[in-house]
Amino acid sequence: MTTMLLTNGIIVTVDDAMTVHWPGYVAAKNGVITEIGEGDPPAHSGDVIDLDGDILMPGMVNTHCHLAMALFRGLGDDEPDRLKRYIFPLEKRFVSPEMVYVGSLLAGLELAEGGVTTVADMYYFEAQAGRALETLGLRGVVGQTIVDFAAPDAPTTDDGFAQFERLAADFRDHPTITASIAPHAPYTTGLDILRRVDAASRSADLPVQIHVSEMDYEADWVRDHCGGSPVDLLDQSGLLRPGVIAAHCLWVDDRDITNLARGGVAVAHNAGANVKGGRGIAPVLDMVAAGVTVGLGSDGPMSGNTIDLFAQMSQVAKLQKLRARDRTVMPAIDVVRLATIGGAKALGLDDRIGSLEPGKRADIVRISRSAARLHPLHDPYAALVYAALPSDVSDVMVDGRFIVREGRITAIDRASLLAEADAYADRMRRAL
């Protein structure tokens, strides 16, 4: 039995009442939060940590990433039509099990040290991504990508489905890693493949991840090939339902939003990647108002470059204010909700994570206040959304175990990993 008490902090619980205990404490036992409250804690026998006025918040949930692409970070950032002309050929040439493992470790290091404790990933050779997350102590949903062309890990679409079956078997009953099936997008799969995805995911009782309404050319493709909108295509294929995580949903209209809410599809909103791509601002306020479950995502490190959620939180707030031409919408408190419990709900994990409450797993992030930007602290939500950075994260726990201490990952030698990732990337760049 491991017990632990964290005292004298600003405890941002993200419970239903959005309680902040200031000062307050959190106690955990065997990886589960047992007590939480205001002021001085009850007598306690285990490890006691004085937070010295630092902020505690729930581990953040990144609902959309392509971890291994960390090795491509910074390549061709400002290039036109990048996905088809640049990324797909790059992936065909370089993606391998080793690349996915090294890249996912690099990305996982950034996530963990930046306060993200759970990530939903979709890529290739996803067993390697799962192993990398497991190595670092992170929670994850790892999605086998399905496309209608030869993929780096699957010469045919059938092979992709076979990969998914193996992935599901690999992580069956795993305590922190969940397998998933990830059809790339409507325009790279089509109705028949999506129907197979629906059947496979129902049969395995595992979640589905898919890009939806991200590209301007996507709506035209769907209308011409299947009729209706990309969200209608989800409906036609059986995927307008809970357990489906739709990334982006940039070009959705009111009818689509109503359908997403009615069906129980969750949306992974990628604010930064959408604007960096020159695409637009997703109607997040409308989605939330309609009752759609929304979480935040970074997209891959080639799209958003950084994959922590502090960068996203600030952008989500500002871009929604810009879209509405109203500084009062999407206040900081709502953004913190999206980054934590919103993401947990999107991944179907909100019974276990997403808030600091008794009975939930002890996935906890400590934000140090050593940087000037976190002084003074008039409002913890404003500080977290508009000022805090991933570098302000000092300690991170998953299941009550420290995966980051004093800003540094505990499980691996980080300098060796960074050197290995750089060497790997150098070889790729020289080959280009």
Added chain:
Amino acid sequence: MTTMLLTNGIIVTVDDAMTVHWPGYVAAKNGVITEIGEGDPPAHSGDVIDLDGDILMPGMVNTHCHLAMALFRGLGDDEPDRLKRYIFPLEKRFVSPEMVYVGSLLAGLELAEGGVTTVADMYYFEAQAGRALETLGLRGVVGQTIVDFAAPDAPTTDDGFAQFERLAADFRDHPTITASIAPHAPYTTGLDILRRVDAASRSADLPVQIHVSEMDYEADWVRDHCGGSPVDLLDQSGLLRPGVIAAHCLWVDDRDITNLARGGVAVAHNAGANVKGGRGIAPVLDMVAAGVTVGLGSDGPMSGNTIDLFAQMSQVAKLQKLRARDRTVMPAIDVVRLATIGGAKALGLDDRIGSLEPGKRADIVRISRSAARLHPLHDPYAALVYAALPSDVSDVMVDGRFIVREGRITAIDRASLLAEADAYADRMRRAL
């Protein structure tokens, strides 16, 4: 004679050819850059620092800030009509010489540790801001605010002008601090006061800072009271000329942009504050294309919350891409230019700072690559704009003197300052 050699780094010079020496070196003597080049440096007798592959870039130039408002950071962030209903009354109540000194030290700490070596400030009791910047070793342009109502440091407008005269005398021939006169905005001054500002600044040969075309109600006010646009009002008052720094310029049309370029007015672009206020995206691409000198600003810590320029760089790139619906515009290399030499030109200091070139002052920032987000490094500009954070700054020099070492300010005890700032802010919050 102090000589210094920095070797084995990625040297981002921001010279006219945008040369990057990778690996490269920089040598400085008596605060001036003497040599810069690729590969191994020539034999050297002074201090030698091995950069171990880190990035060197010019000290960044924040062209628009209200430093002392750091003490208000996080107050009423998501409130409507905040300037008139919230900020002006708050300032009337709390702004004092002590408040400006403490707040400017806090803000200056954030700037220095975040890689900003020069800042243009406009506020009240600006001698205190100048002293704070001087204490920390930062370069600055400190602007006495002029308004048509009772200001915290000037019961009447005449008193404001008298304050400016004192400020000009205080910092006459100062090596790093320049006094300035800062009429708040067209709608809080009007034509007659702006004409006096023009005369006073010409007489003192000192720069002018002013908010221009920031507010949606501003254009209406100017049209009704003076005729024309806010930029036309600059023209009518003699301020459409070099030495004038116009902050924001959000609502400018093609004619205004042509006039700004023709007149030689510099624009301080505040990307983050403009969107956080729900206002809009300034037409920076059009301004740059028309030949307007543009620098980046953070606006005050109550508007942008953080005041380093890494946050601005990322936002400038993304928001311009969003505005143009084109991911290829405002590439990272152009953004780095705006944050350094662009700002130096805007403040009329480009003969001394803004790039790493022989003959320029040694205002140099070292970016550590210890964080995962800076690995791999395929493109230094992409890394600086889309991934680097102020916390990645390890060392900062101004005039060849280290003002930051290993991420920490050298001139003051930072823990004492943070505690003092917190205590000051707590007293204000309790009084609210």
